[in-house]
Amino acid sequence: MAAVQFLYMWSFNQSDNLSESLQLFFQAIEKPPESYTFAYSLIQGVLSYLTTIDDTIRQYAQNWAFHRIDKIDLAILRLAIFELLYRNDIPPIVSINEAIELGKIFSTPDSKRFVNGILDKLKDTLNRSPRNTP
Numbered sequence: 001m002a003a004v005q006f007l008y009m010w011s012f013n014q015s016d017n018l019s020e021s022l023q024l025f026f027q028a029i030e031k032p033p034e035s036y037t038f039a040y041s042l043i044q045g046v047l048s049y050l051t052t053i054d055d056t057i058r059q060y061a062q063n064w065a066f067h068r069i070d071k072i073d074l075a076i077l078r079l080a081i082f083e084l085l086y087r088n089d090i091p092p093i094v095s096i097n098e099a100i101e102l103g104k105i106f107s108t109p110d111s112k113r114f115v116n117g118i119l120d121k122l123k124d125t126l127n128r129s130p131r132n133t134p
Helices: 001-011 018-028 033-046 050-060 071-086 094-108 111-123
Strands: none
Touching: 001 018, 001 033, 001 071, 001 094, 018 033, 033 050, 033 071, 050 071, 050 111, 071 094, 071 111, 094 111
């Protein structure tokens, strides 16, 4: 959840100093910083592969202009696509279900169909089991 929140915030206010932005973000959250190690690695991964991830969204978001995608849905998609493409330790179904749940929490009722549609199409192109890790 913290990774999506940061990516959403970042989409409005992109800083030149990612480390400082992450530090300030995690300081504002009430849990100890060590509890966000996983979120931190996800955020860094998404931002490292942002061009490829956004190109993937453009490819699978048929009939949607990229700039019209809601910022929270974009943050959710970016995170899930990073996991699908670059995190073989997370089964694709887990990433997709998590993205749908995040959409239910943070976005509109239509979000789950939009997010699921894109992620399901991408899942079908992966050369790995949707339910297991290698």
